[in-house]
Amino acid sequence: MKTYKYLLIACIFSLIINTLASVFFYAKWGEMADQYSALLNEKNRLIQNFNLAKYEYDKMNADMAIIRDPSMTIITLNAADSTKPYKARVYWNKLNGQAFIDVQNLPALSVGNQYQLWAIVGGQPMDAGVFNMDEVGIQKAKAIAGMNVAEWAVTCEPKGGSAVPTMNQMYLIGKM
Numbered sequence: 001m002k003t004y005k006y007l008l009i010a011c012i013f014s015l016i017i018n019t020l021a022s023v024f025f026y027a028k029w030g031e032m033a034d035q036y037s038a039l040l041n042e043k044n045r046l047i048q049n050f051n052l053a054k055y056e057y058d059k060m061n062a063d064m065a066i067i068r069d070p071s072m073t074i075i076t077l078n079a080a081d082s083t084k085p086y087k088a089r090v091y092w093n094k095l096n097g098q099a100f101i102d103v104q105n106l107p108a109l110s111v112g113n114q115y116q117l118w119a120i121v122g123g124q125p126m127d128a129g130v131f132n133m134d135e136v137g138i139q140k141a142k143a144i145a146g147m148n149v150a151e152w153a154v155t156c157e158p159k160g161g162s163a164v165p166t167m168n169q170m171y172l173i174g175k176m
Contacts, residue, residue, distance in 0.1 A: 072093050074091055084171075088103045088104045100139065101117050101138070112158060113157065117131060118152065118153045123176040128160060152173070154171050155169045
């Protein structure tokens with residue numbers, strides 16, 4: 001009979017120890033799950049930061065390749081109104097016609113308007129494309145190949161561009 005008593009006491013003691021251990025390890029498991037979640041969020045944030053830095057690095061390298069290309073002609077566009085500090089640069093490869101614009105200072109436009117780049121050939125404006133003010137760095141324009149461009153200009157046009165420039169909305173102009 002005494003043996004059963006000791007076995008019963010041992011079973012109860014074992015049950016208490018196991019219950020306490022289960023509660024302890026369950027609490028630790030919850031803490032570890034929270035830490036895992038925090039680490040996962042941190043990892044995702046670091047991945048986003050890395051991807052953003054990589055995009056900016058790649059963009060800067062592409063911009064530098066354009067700037068350093070010896071076949072590029074650099075045209076500085078100044079404000080049509082000399083009292084304004086507006087400025088941009090056009091990078092144009094006369095051989096293949098590739099054109100790029102690097103806006104340095106232009107005012108923000110109202111909703112529904114967009115800036116448009118023009119190449120002036122023989123006194124006639126040719127659409128070289130619209131560009132966005134929210135993009136940083138050099139932006140690609142339409143190719144202007146095999147042309148004897150005399151000037152470049154930027155006007156304010158309705159969103160999407162125009163077939164002919166709005167001359168009273170000219171912001172920038174630059175001669176070759």
